[in-house]
Amino acid sequence: MHTYGPRVPLPSPFFQRGFGWVLGGIWLFYLSQPLGTILRHPDGFAKWFSLGAEVAFGLSYILVFLWMRRMRLEQRDGGLRKALAWLAVMFALALATIPAAGGDWMVGLVYIAAASIMVLPPRAAVAVVGGCAALPLVLPELVPAWKPENALFFSIVLAAFAMFGVTRMIDHNQRLTAANREIARLAVAEERARAARDLHDILGHSLTVITIKAELAGRLLPVAPERAEAEINDLEKLARQALADIRRTVGAYREVCLEEELASARSALSAAGIDAKLPRSVADVPEPRGTLFSWAVREGVTNVVRHSGATRCVISVRPDRVEISDNGRGPSEEGEHGGSGLRGLRERAEACGAQLSVGRAADGSGSGFVLRVSVPA
Secondary structure (H helix, E strand, O other): OOOOOOOOOOOOHHHHHHHHHHHHHHHHHHHHHHHHHHHOOOOHHHHHHHHHHHHHHHHHHHHHHHHHHHHHHOOOOOOHHHHHHHHHHHHHHHHOOHHHHHHHHHHHHHHHHHHHHHHOOHHHHHHHHHHHHHHHHHHHHHOOOOOOOHHHHHHHHHHHHHHHHHHHHHHHHHHHHHHHHHHHHHHHHHHHHHHHHHHHHHHHHHHHHHHHHHHHHHHHOOOOHHHHHHHHHHHHHHHHHHHHHHHHHHOOOOOOOHHHHHHHHHHHHHHOOOEEEOOOOOOOOOOOHHHHHHHHHHHHHHHHHHHHOOOEEEEEEEOOEEEEEEOOOOOOOOOOOOOHHHHHHHHHHHHOOOEEEEEOOOOOOOOOEEEEEEOOO
16 A cells, blocks of 8 residues: 655645735835835926836736746746846836936836746846846946935845745745645545455455356256255355445445455355365464455455366465465466456555565476465564
């Protein structure tokens, strides 16, 4: 049985959206500086023109954030050209605030640097952030009316690092979400495989015995009606038992008992005309080995009755192993690895730390079949 680990707990979608908005929009407070300068400007036209540009600039930053977030959540590449176009629009809107904001327009560089981290490849983003950080140091030397903005240099760098954290958080949460989906998918697939394995083990054995007994009853009916009637009564019991097993399986309450499986094996082998040698007592087999050995007996006897053409079957049970052998024609090359029944039994054995081995008898005859499940000491 495979184990896929627990699902990684994630914050609620509401918390993720809210936290992302806080981290992405926390830098909007920087707009208060150019907004204050714009609103204090005496020229009405310049004030309102710059105010409109500043509002449009803030909206463009929000739109870039939303666009980036959607691209990352959908694991799509927004495209370098589109990203550069967004940044160019933001830069143009920042420049449009100069008539009233003056040198405070450079505050917009904080947002351009943060947006570049969101939408550009790493090398291009570093280049844009470096350029934005250099402008507040260089431009005041070229435009005497603009005061030096040394603090803005650190704000730009800090904003870039903060937005880097936001983008990494979004990517990390997306990977965790994808991992949780995969864990859930694998868990469903494992449960389906377990259900298929259980149904095969139950119906494969029961229907095989029912088929053998039905054939025997048909042959006995003309010559020994009393024995045929007994076999038919056994058929009814087997059918009812199979139905009960299926119901318990569906309800996840089914258990198997080694002693009951051995008794059922004796009946199935006898009905098939196979001489059976089985242990008298298995009280010294502890759980969960008893359950595993029960499935091994069921699968092994089913294969003996169905495929072997054997006349003799020996089942030996010890505290650390169970072995089912016969004198039939032996396995084919493919049969040594088995069909779905042996695959299911192998999975059960591995889940218990046991080993399943199948192959020809060790007497050198090249015939016979041996199925062994052993638990290492």
